[in-house]
Amino acid sequence: MTLLIGDTAPDFEAETTEGRIRFHDWAGQDWVVFFSHPADFTPVCTTELGYTARLKDELSARGAKALVISIDTVEAHERWSADIERTQGAAVNFPMIADPHRKIASLYNMIHPASDPKLTVRAVYVVDPAKKIRASIVYPPNVGRNFNEIIRLIDALQLTDGHKVATPVNWQAGSDVILQPSLQDPAEIKRSFPDGYREETPYLRFVRISEPS
Incomplete structure (x- = not known):
């Protein structure tokens, strides 16, 4: 199954380190960073999950939370969590889904046989x-x-949801954004951006927005 931008994220039920969840109900009105890791007790994943745990406040400030999946069991997740806390200085503070039969991983196209038929790739939705x-x-x-990039991505999505703008290359929160080419009505531009904008070409117009909406 190929999932594309704009598709509804498939719902599912799963056992996790925080009990059984139904994805859509668990997500509620939050943004979700749903990501897979190839296997428990692996070095790269250990660093990723520890770093994500340290991002909990950053995610919460954006109305977002993390959810992770691998093909290992809840029991394996719980044993591995102790290693993550000891080596990374942060306890895993989000649900870890057990998917030993690869049903959810297959639903979300996280198994790429040409890469490794036994493991999930590092997918993020x-x-x-x-x-x-x-x-x-x-x-x-x-x-x-790079989970800092995922935070930046959420900032950009939330900002562009609230304004008729797009983010330029290497955009960071608080820096200039670009007016959408479809925004041409001078009255609407003035109303939306009373401090004006900087035009480099008729289709490349920069404006500063200090806070995401």
């Missing part, structure tokens, strides 16, 4: 409160992800 997939990222099993 950003799901909004309407349960729509807003972004997806896929890394090979042997390359760690």
Whole structure:
């Protein structure tokens, strides 16, 4: 199954380290960073889950939370969590899904047989409160992800949801954004951006927005 941006994230039920959940109910009105890791007791995943645990306040400030899945059991997750806390200085503070039969991983296209038929790749889905997939990222099993980029991505999605803008290359929160080309009505521009904008070409117009909406 191929999931694309704009698709509804499939619902599912699963056993996790925080009990059984139904995904859509658990997500509620939050944004969700739903990501897979190849296997428990592996080095790259240990660093990723520890770092994600340290991002809990950053995610919460954006109305977001993390959910992780692998093909291992809840019991294995719980044993591994102790290693993560000891080596990374942060206890895992989000549910870890057990998917030993690969049903959810297959539903979300996290198994790539040409890469490794036994393991999930490092997939990330950003799901909004309407349960729509807003972004997806896929890394090979042997390359760690940049979770700061995922925070930046959520900032950009939330900002562009609230304003008729797009984010330029390497955008960071608080820096200039680009007016959408479809925004042409001078009265609407003035109303939306009373401090004006900087035009480099008729289609490349920059404006500063200090806070995401």
